[in-house]
Amino acid sequence: MVDAFLRSPLAGIAPWILMSLFSGPGRFEEAVAGAFGLSLLFFLAARSKHHSIKLLEVFDVVFFGVLVIVGLVANDGTLSWLELWAGELSNIALALFAIVSIAIRVPFTLQYAKEQTPQEYWDSPIFIRVNYMITSVWAGAFTFNALAGLYGDAVLHSSDNFWTGWILQLGATIFAISFTEWYPDYAPNKALQAAGEPTDPPLPVTKLFDWVPTFVTAVGVAGLVTDATPASVGIALIVVGIAGTVGMRRVSAQSIAS
Template identity: 55%
Template structure:
């Protein structure tokens, strides 16, 4: 007698760890940088004859980031909603407004963009809901949400964006109204970009700094990073500014070279003053 025995085979699917690219993308979509990107892009693309393209790209990015974040389980943020409303309005104006209105937007669209974002960030502070809080809550446990340090960090980061885009708005207004040149190398590009990079640098730097400082106050073994770290981007930015000035003929050869040399000197000086270098 032959006995047939059915053996069940269970196939276990291997758990695939997310790739480095996927982790970086998720981190980006779950950070304020995603909501800021369309504004930065709009500010830099907009110019004579480019308002329609700038508005379309900014709106497309806004929609893409909202859908991408939602697909990964992130909640829709107030900033993302503001992005969609603002840039969809700009797209409609580009398509249906009178030519004189579009011409005005091409001249002042960059400043409008900066002012709109500064206003949004400032209002979020006034109503005691700094917009970065929604992003921070997705990476911190719920028991931390009412922590005074957690709240303080988000207020400070939101203020850094108010400052960064405020600088861009003031510089752009000066270039457009006083210099009558909305494509000026300094007021239309360099100063605004510096303000944005400062806000990005502060957003990356301040949380760890604030936590270490609070721990040190409590007598724990923690040493806050040097505030010099907040300026790590400055010398490279100066060097790139000099190179850009030379390549685009926005500066004289002499001035471009001087700017590059100043950037190199500052870089070497910061390296010499670095706490890590002193320890070595």
């Protein structure tokens, strides 16, 4: 399981998720130290498994290492600025990294995918397209997170806003994770099906969103527990989430039956 995780782009993205979600006033040093420690841990663990060095792994260690050094030598004014904007800075940095990797025709997920795919498929158009799509989704997710955080900080003046600082960013991140797991199974079978070749049915699109009802329920519970939402909103979210879970199960059962 550990080896499979280290071969996944999620290993390279995990430190950024930690940084974007936990940075904030009074937490810059802790968040960046945690992200750097996680980056270094995964980098060394991958080397111990003799995995190839990934561009994202190197970017992780360098970026968060620089932030750790800045945090150690920065004055109070700089630290205050970083505490406010470090989340957006991290999201923008990773979004730009993903966009640049696409621009130079080496989408960052490609290096991970090659370690999980036989070499004879590496030049396949569908294999390459899958990685362009997944990398694009991650670029979009982190761009969205940066904009959500920016709105919370610059407009709402609340870096810990329940919606812009946590829920919206977490939702975008979970969607990108779900897409990363769903699309490599969906796209090849869909392409073969379109070409009229025998293949397994592609995964239903509903599978991409099967996490949503549980997420909505969790948001409702979190809103009630933290008093971040009115009680009526929290209860409504829980009811909608439970109803969505039941609906998703019925759709899945019908898909299997058909």
